Amino acid sequence: xKLRPVCSSLxxxxxxxxxxxxxAATSAHAATFTWGGGTGNWNSVNWLPGPVAGTVNPAxxxxxxxxxxxFTQHDTFGAAATTTSPLITIDNTGTLASNxxxxxxxxxxxxxxxxxxxxxxxxxxxxxxxxxxxxSSGTSAITSTGAAFSGVHVxxxxxxxxxxxxxxxxxxxxxxxxxxxxxxxxxAGTMTLSGVNGLTGSVVSSAGTLNLASGGSLTNISVLxxxxxxxxxxxxxxxxxxxxxxxxxx
Numbered sequence: 001x002k003l004r005p006v007c008s009s010l011x012x013x014x015x016x017x018x019x020x021x022x023x024a025a026t027s028a029h030a031a032t033f034t035w036g037g038g039t040g041n042w043n044s045v046n047w048l049p050g051p052v053a054g055t056v057n058p059a060x061x062x063x064x065x066x067x068x069x070x071f072t073q074h075d076t077f078g079a080a081a082t083t084t085s086p087l088i089t090i091d092n093t094g095t096l097a098s099n100x101x102x103x104x105x106x107x108x109x110x111x112x113x114x115x116x117x118x119x120x121x122x123x124x125x126x127x128x129x130x131x132x133x134x135x136s137s138g139t140s141a142i143t144s145t146g147a148a149f150s151g152v153h154v155x156x157x158x159x160x161x162x163x164x165x166x167x168x169x170x171x172x173x174x175x176x177x178x179x180x181x182x183x184x185x186x187x188a189g190t191m192t193l194s195g196v197n198g199l200t201g202s203v204v205s206s207a208g209t210l211n212l213a214s215g216g217s218l219t220n221i222s223v224l225x226x227x228x229x230x231x232x233x234x235x236x237x238x239x240x241x242x243x244x245x246x247x248x249x250x
Contacts, residue, residue, distance in 0.1 A: 064094035161189035205230035
C-alpha cells in the first residue's frame, strides 16, 4: 500500500491524513508513504493514527525518493527518549530536512539521499537525534547550513556503510539533552567526517574506512579506536581528552 504524492500543491497534509485514516480503517497492515518530487511538509498528522489515538504508528514507513521533505514541528515521532519511530529511507536525490525543528529518528536508512540539518530547538536539542543503526549504501550525505542548532545528535549507535560513501558535513553532537556519546563505523564502505564535531565519547572504526577530512575535527573525544578490519584516515584534527586513548587493532 503506497501513498504517492507527486507535488505538494496537488496533495495537502489534510489529504495525506485522510488517506492514512482510510488505510487504517481498511487494513491492519502498516502504511508506506512515498515522496517522489516537489516540496512537502510533514508533521505527525501525516503519520496518524497510531495504536493509541493521537500517536504515531511506528510500523509505518516512508521513502523519500526525490524532492524535499521538511519537518514542521518538534518531536514528530516522540521526545528524545522515544524508542520507536517509523522506518525512513532517503533514496536517490531525496532530501529530508529539519527545517528548524528537533526530530528523533530511529533506524534511518540511506540509499543515496541526504539528511539536511537546517536548524533545531536549542543547543541541547538540535536538528536531529539519531538512534539505532543508521545504514547507508551508494553516495549519501548528512549536511547542514549556518542556521542555529543545526547539529545531529548520536547515541553510541552504529553507522553501517555497506558500500559507497556517507559524507557527514553536519556537526555530530553528544546525546540529545546531555550525555557523553560517540559512534561505531561498520560496513565495507567509507564514512567521511568533514565538519567540526562536538562528541566526547568513543569513536570506533570496526570495518571499512572512517575518514576525517581536511577541515574536519574531533576535538575532545575519549577514545579513537581502529579495530582489526577497520581503518581510520586523518587529514583533519583529532584531540583526545585527558585519560583518553588511541587504539589500533584493539
